[in-house]
Amino acid sequence: SKSGSKALGADFPAAKPGDIATLKIGLASGQGRYDVLLATSSAIVVNSYDALLAWNSKGELVPSLAKSWKQTSPTTYVYELRDGVKFWDGTPLTTDDVIYSMNRNVDPKVASPYGVYYTAFDKVTATGPNQLTVQLKRPDPYWRYASAIATTVIQKKFALAHAKDLGTPAAIPIGTGPYLPKSYSPATGGTLVQNPHYWGEKPAVQSLEFSVIPDPESRRLALQSGAIDATLDVPLEQAKTWDQIPNTRVAYGSGGNTKIFSFDTKSAPFNDIHLRRAIAHAIDREGIAKSVFNGTAKPARGVIPPEIFEVFFGKDETDKWYNSVPVYDYDLTKAKAELAKSKYPNGGLTIDMPFQASQTVDRDILATVQQNLKQLNIDLKYRSLPDTQYFAELYRHQKLGMQLFYFGATYPDPFTYTFYMMAKSQAVPNAFNFANFYSGESEKLMRIQETDPDLQKRVRAGAELVKLAADDAAYIGINFLPFPIALNKKYTIDGEFSIWSFANWPTRVRIAGS
Amino acid sequence: MTDPVALQSPVDKEPANGTPLLSMHDLRITRGIKGPPLVTGLDLELLRGETVALVGESGAGKSLTARAAIKLVPPGLHVSGEVRFQGADLVSMDEESARSLRGGGVAMLLQDPFTILNPLTRTRTHLIETLRSASGRNLSRSQAADEVARRLAEVGIDDPAVGDRYPFELSGGMRQRVALACALAKDPALLIADEPTTALDATTQREVLRLLRSVQQARGMGVLLITHDLRVAFSISDRVYVMYAGSVVEQARPTEFTDSPAHPYTVGLLSAEPPTDRRRKQLDGIPGQVPAVETVLDQCAFAARCAWATPDCEVGKPPLLPVTDTHASACRRQDHIAHELRTALKETKAADAEPVDDDQTAAEILRVSGLRKSYQRDRSSWALKGIDFTLREGRSLGIVGESGSGKTTLARCLLGLEEPTDGMIELLGTDITSYRGLGRKQLREIHGQIQCVFQDPYSSLNRSHTIGFILREALSRRAATAGPAPSAEELLERVGLGAHYATRRPVALSGGQRQRVAIARALAVAPKVLLCDEPVAALDVSVQGQVLQVLREVSEGGTQLLFITHDLAVVRQMTDDIVVLEQGTIVEAGTTSSVLDQPQHAYTQRLVGAVPTGDTGWLS
Amino acid sequence: MRLGWYVLRRLGVGALLLVIASFFVFSLLYISPGRPEQILLGGRPATPEIMAAIRAKYSLDDPFLVQYGRWFLEAIRLDFGQSIVTDQPVTTVLAERSLPTLALSVAGLVLTMIIAVPAGMYAAAKRNKVGDRLVSMLTLLGMSAPTFAVGVLLLYVFGVALAWFPVFGNGEGFGSQLQHLVLPAIALAVTQIAYVTRQTRAAALSVYGQDYVTFARSRGLGRSLIWRRYALLNSSLPIVTASGLLLAYTLAGAVLVEVTFSREGLGSLMLQAVQSKDIPVVQGLVAFAAVTVTLVNLGVDLINLAIDPRLRKEVIG
């Protein structure tokens, strides 16, 4: 890329054989319950449980507990379970356990947020000793992702026996994953040891020690002093300082997160496309990538990082598409020209903008944009809100105006972006279409995306939607963010590192070769 | 370290081996090493078994001199010159040796019995800790108990339970006794008593002084008594030093002072004391104010206030010159004026008792009947238990009684500062028992008819305002019917202050001046009754007279005085009638002269008997 | 007997404080924008059904007074409910977290007492001399230095630059915990030391000017006896009161210190719970703070009663 002082994508040195007794991992926050469906973050729990499917680093679905799967009708999916999988306690995994685990997603008593991926789910039945058949209420081309995100399996017997306190340190659900917790605290971390019955390859790391260090600076100091070996919570706005930690390698894997400005296209003042475009032209995306993100981010074109499309298109086609996405280069003449066409030809506008207090990086982005917009005689005022309040106001879906947020894909498919940000059905409270961006044309594309059985068609429709939104300047992608990891130089990661393969990264940690 | 010599007969006061117990020579005390002086060139000598009094007005430097004798001068002050105790030089002595000297060699008793004892420890602890540090060994429990009882008995406390009490559970007199016991615990050769009775009632004062004298005689101890009361000094001591502005101006035996005074200041002091036995025509103290010590380093400090001063007096500081071998004075002109001094003193003594007519028919101004007051909600105790008296036109009424007898309570009820529990107060025909029940207009009228002057000169004026502001504010409350209003300056002239005082703030005024301003403020509304609650109790004698004279003039000008005091000499000077208060009841009433001359009630007799007379018989 | 009543009355006031504080905080949480279910969702997409299920699970839809009433009735039985974020019983969370904070505040207080009282006494004794000036200057600096600034400074100097002490966390095992405690305790203590030194100096000065001290000296009592039984004992009322206030205020200081040093304690818990609208935990912490404040004040008053017979007379008769 043009700014390209720092290449995205993490390359680690080659691994050396040998065991690692303990890997100490720092976390920004505790994860609450030890239950994938209810934990507030999954950094620890992912090491203990397996889902039916998983992703590789590129974002392709790969077998996990299910050794294979197929779609037999628009509403029927059949999964073959892997043989000989055992829980931590040595008992074998059965279809009963999987059925129980899947049903938890829609059990109102569990009230799992993952239920959102199960909206089309009707029922699951065992259709063979190791075979499960899922029946959907309606065709849902994205169900297959649910089997990788939400379909983590726990032992039914234990769960039933501990119905009341499942997920608390006293009753941690039994799983099949590589590590099981030896001690655990919902707020402060815990220690995980290897699962002797793990079905997969035996990892090099013997045990994982998680500790919560909310303050990023303390986290950095902890790395520097060797008190922790690794953390995924690297504040990108401080990447420069972090890069200088002598004993640590900070790598930036490909991410999937985009920093985005949205404009409420359905009410004043941002229902004026020229104003939106003027602002888009005035934002120094490269400057932000370089300074705020210390060159770890990439200036964005549209809202979806091209890597997402690489799963479906070839490299060339992806590039072609990407280059066709309308872009608003940082150009004040163009900005002023657009502004002149708007209802605010001389600016004189005040934009009041809240942002999420915990997103310290937003503060810097906004400080920069504030400076940028000053030149259009637009006054950007921003104030931080505590996360709770920020979400409360945002999800009320009123007076949206201009918003800054980041959007991360939950699964590697354009749909995860376009649906939540661009569907008319999502232009309601508690949903994500903050731009109220929809039109006859976009809804037509959305329909294809939602229902068309042809994968390529669906993806292309998504690609079109991205271009539409960009042209409309409803959403302005600022930067594509990487997925960082800080790892002590003693260690390395075997294979590619990206957000999609994050789930099992500790199993791939090895001793670094020189 | 009991000194066997000290147990000899107290009669033999000649320096047996030439060393006096305490001697000071050219003592100077300054603020810091180079700062302004507070005590200058003081000479003093005290022999074994002798009682010496140091007399002077407030700020003269008495306490500092006393402190120098025990090497306890407050930090920040610098002592130079010579202070010898039994020959040992205290000025150059290190702190450790001084400490070993204290208690056993010299002990000290302080003025305020309410602050002299550690509030957090029992009486007994005070005694034991002193005894222990004296003997250097641990007393056993029973030994200690015996010793405590014995020591308490020595100071007239027979109840051994007192040892278990905390200081706050004891009366002032008791505390002073306990303190005395502590001071005596190491059997000192010299006891310094710094105004040991000033804070006590007259009756208690007499008892404590008696005790002090009996202990002194029994032990043959030297005593340096500090007091501002000449009569107290005369009745207890063998010799008296009079201090003025940081140095001694006269030194003599008590009789020599009255027979042949040799310093104008002493004469001034003696004549300023109001007599107990008769009413004096003209009351006046010494004009002017005590100067700051540093302003009179090179002259006779008293010159500015002295009637006999010549320009010579302002050249050089006069030394203490012998008059006889026991008498010395720092007046250069003593030879010239000795006769005049003597006659001046005689004149005041002989001044005619002013006849007071006894007229009980004049119009009633203020009538109090059945007045009762309790501060407790449950009425568990009464500060006033039924007071009846009448104040008539043209007469002034004195209210006397010991501390706590209810004088101030009565005054506050009259002023509406306290609500009486019961009874009736009538002022010029208006019922003012409850001020709260009065209307706005009535209140305004009442406030124009009764005014007051309080005891404490330092807080009776608002320190934030000028004198002029204070007086003008009072004048603004004057009723139209009270006649044409004077100006603030005129008011000041009336109380004998210059008009220029109007621009000053209270800080810049002395206690006597402040009291006069307070009187002027009260007079601003031309009240019918002026209530004075101990108006001169906090003032030095030399100033008292001036204030009393102003008040007397006020009472002659058509304002009735209601004069509260515990000082029988003062009440004699100021009032026509008197009521005697004991624990909230009137035990005796009548004309001032009849009550004081022929007291009927035992309580009144005790009060009258407790007034210091100035001769040794008073304490026996 | 009267003492019993006194204590009961004081506890009653404490209970009142607790009720008022908990009600206040409850209302505050109730009216404040933002809802716990959104925290649980953490910005993830959700369907209305899921939101409803979460609200039902935590009874968030009950009327305000019902919610408070339920909390209150359970709180009386020492059941403060479960954390919304972690599902752990609040009592367990508090118990776990209070130990590090207790260690911190005790360490801070011990440091304060062993430094501040002698320093204050020393300054009073050396009144207006060089020693006093020096103590006063340090006191001034200490009082002016915000706890967090001291913390950051200590962290960088002794944790990072010199690497003498660990830079974050509580540590495990006694030795390590002690090591982890050093810098935070100092950071917490700096202001406290300054404050107590000042109080001690003032108290000792005023005591030292009293007649009873002069009288004690005039009796030739030993220096140490005068310092102990006169100066120290009589100054101890304000010192004890000041220390009590410090203890009552520890939680406030602990927030700053624990955040700076990433310690897991009640202070950092407070910040997290408040930010995540974890109502039961915030309530539990408020109750804890109210109880601490009440008990500390009661303790201070009882100590003062033990010291001062005048107070004793006033209270017990």
Place this chain on the structure above:
Amino acid sequence: MSAAIGLEAGTTTVRRRRKLPPISVLLAAVFALIVVVLAIFGPLLAPHDPAAQSLQTGVVGPGGEHLLGTDHLGRDILSRVMAGARDAIVGPALIAVVTTFFSLLFGIISGYRGGIIEAIVMRVGDLMYSVPAILVSIVVVGVLGGGYYLAVGVIILLSVPADTRVVRAAVLSERHLPYIEACKTLGLSRRRIMAVHILPNVMPTAMAILLLDFVYGLIALSSLSYLGLGAEAGSPEWGRMLADNRALLADNPNAALVPAVLIMATAAAVTLLGDWAYDRVSQEAITHD
């Protein structure tokens, strides 16, 4: 800590009278003046626009064009601390003035009039006396998310009861002094007595409260800002700057240290001035040897 506590500290028995304030007080006054000037004219005096960024350069150390270097967005630290004086001072000043005003009002009324008003003030005070204001601010501000001025309000609310007690104590010691009784005997109205006679005499106390509250407010607000609860993110308020720039300690320590030093120095200077002024005023009032 509440502002009320520091008060007793100023009391000493005998004091030397000084003509000129000691050098430390003069220095403190000069420093306080500078801070006030910065608070008013800071942005005008600053060598650079405090918000102006230089994205291409990022952090640079002290020297050259930037006397104290720049932060990660290339903003001039010197200009930011100068401009930040206003944010740092306004809240504490507001706290000091408003708290003192209400404490005086309630303190004088409750102390002088007694009765039901006093009872209410005292009971409320009892309840709130030992409630740590910072803790409550954390809860309230954290929960409501209202930021700086909410924090200011909370601190005011929590300081008033304690300060009211202090004023009340001062009033109580005046209330029974003869000069007040003389005013009553003259029949002056209660309002006049309170406003003309009591008020000037509790001014030393008010002055002490004012300055102590300022210091307390400064420390409390910067602490809240440090926790992310006070001053607006990205504002150059000193506490916030220290928190925001902690990560720059290695590259440009000034970015974090200068604000910290400024907070301390301001607090120290004002405390020093307060002590001195209180001594002076109360000494003037009691001078009678």
